[in-house]
Amino acid sequence: MKTSEIRELTTKEIVEKIQVEMDNLIRLRLNHAVSPLDNPLKIKDAKRNVARLKTVLRQRELSDNQN
Structure with a gap:
């Protein structure tokens, strides 16, 4: 998931996505x-998404607190 896609989500959706x-x-x-995964890079990708x-x-x- 790209950062631009994440920015389009609402705060509630982001919290739900974090949990998922x-x-x-x-x-x-x-x-x-x-048992070893076929593609262990999936772990790395999941960590980056979180x-x-x-x-x-x-x-x-932070932006809400400043305003």
Whole structure:
């Protein structure tokens, strides 16, 4: 998910997406611990998506506080 796509979402949608991505990340890590994933880069991508979502959410919080 690109940052431009994330910025188009509402704050509520971003919070929901963070929860979904965190669940996905936990599932990927668990599956990888049991048996190696075909593509372990999916874990890296999931972590980056969570970070992007949290970054945009934090930017919105800071901009709301300044105004």
